[in-house]
Amino acid sequence: MNPPILEGDPSDPRRKALNPGLKFLLELGPGLVFFFTTIRGAWLVGKFPILSHIGEPILIATAFFMVATALSLSVSWILTRSWPIMPLVSAIVVFVFGALALWLQDKTFAFMKPTIINSLFGITLLGGLAFGRSLLGYVFDSAFNLDAEGWRKLTFRWGLFFLFLAALNEVVWRNFSEEAWLYFKVWGTIPITLVFTLSQMPLILRHSLEDKTGKEEKAGK
Template identity: 35%
Template sequence: MTEPRKINPWLSAGLEFGPLILFFVIFRWFKDQQVMIAGTEYSGFIVATLAFIPVIVISTLLLWKLTGKLAPMQIVTLVLVVVFGGLSVWLNDPAFFKMKPTIIYLIFAALLGFGLIRDRNWLELVMAKKLPMQPEGWRILTIRMVLLFLGLAIANEIVWRMMSETAWVNFKTFGLPAIMVVFFVANSKLFERYASPRDGE
């Protein structure tokens, strides 16, 4: 199997998070406006979504070209952004794009859970080279991630259905990434306890 090529971490982060930051900036700029495009009025949210779709397509393709590989989560996210973002723009309805994180998290919770039932730890297959751990560590981490994804799906539904559009954009842009960071930091003891020695150690 071909090893992914390494690129500058700042460039990688920019390509991964740049489209989301762009979405946030455009939304904040147009959030109280109606923009006329081809004879149809669109809210700032739809305008931001319209800009976000091609930018994330380009950034994902650049990541693939530079590294030679894409993670399954990146591929699924790209497909759902195009589909649900496209539906939001086409039908002029923000609800489709707001549902996207819920669907993404449910898909990954289901895939990881199904893998555990089949005694195949797909999280380990994806991350083992970057985070060597014993099988029991991967099993515990996978169970925790299934619960995390289910919790995030529920949280996303609550925020977009019960709070303002601005609250959802802030939650999507800053809240969800922060929760993921906190999750992995909180599991640092697990990584230490079940760490496997790297090659040559």
């Protein structure tokens, strides 16, 4: 059976899962490209003067970010023959807002991109719950096997967390320097997300089907 073009349900046997380390690298890579290109933008222009036609360093970084995002999605497609839904949504926002930033020479679009992406994820997760569906499995790629109540609670919390990140991005880019926002975007959101993820482990352990199955098997012996 061929895998679906769009990433299927986490329980779909046709779905090909990426190696977790590679998946993490593909998701983090474009952001690192954006960070280092912005930091070294002046140096890059000195080495490759043609880049000056793109604009200031953050716009050059936006162009590189778009290319890196396209490459990341392409690698994912080559390995799984399907498009991962949430990275695909992120990529669409990246391409639309990146193109607007480059065309209008307005870096505001680059600042707002994380707000739009996180808002979309938050609204999608909470909206899915409103229709009785937990879509968080697409984010975690079947990393957890939870009961229905566990998925509902975890999805609700992650939905709120994405909205929190969206609001936080707005606060940072509107009230702090461009450099402060850049460091926050790469080196701030990752630790915040990691801490939040770890804080959800008690919930995950309480509702883990694997844990319950193991306890039932021990009780039956």
